[in-house]
Amino acid sequence: MERSAKQFRKRNAILEVLRGTDTHPSAEMVHEMLRSEHPDISLATVYRNLAWFKNQGMIQSVATVRGIERFDANTDPHVHFICTGCDAVLDLHQVEVPQTLSSSVEETSGCNVQGCQLSFTGLCKNCH
Secondary structure, eight states: OOHHHHHHHHHHHHHHHHHTOSSOOOHHHHHHHHTTTOTTOOHHHHHHHHHHHHHHTSSEEEEEETTEEEEESOOSOOEEEEETTTOOEEEETTSOOOHHHHHHHHHHHOOOOOOOOEEEEEOOTTTO
């Protein structure tokens, strides 16, 4: 198989892993999930492709948990909860991002809001 075809196969596999989970994995977690199917994939390849997906707006960085960046393929505005006990990053789809929040920030600061990430921290139901 030619080199570029292998690269796209790995790139697609990385994106599919992100789209197929709601655990908000780190690069290391993605690498571990792919190793059985792609034993020759390097951690550098995962990092490089995550950066490319993020730059293209296909994924987002949702949190840095204990110094490790975590990713989400769902780029629609939604709320996250980050557990300080077990490091879980949870989607809170039932909590709406207030539409007035961006307007209030723009009015107060004079800045042009282009996005918003709303996260809560604390102990999840399994840790408290």
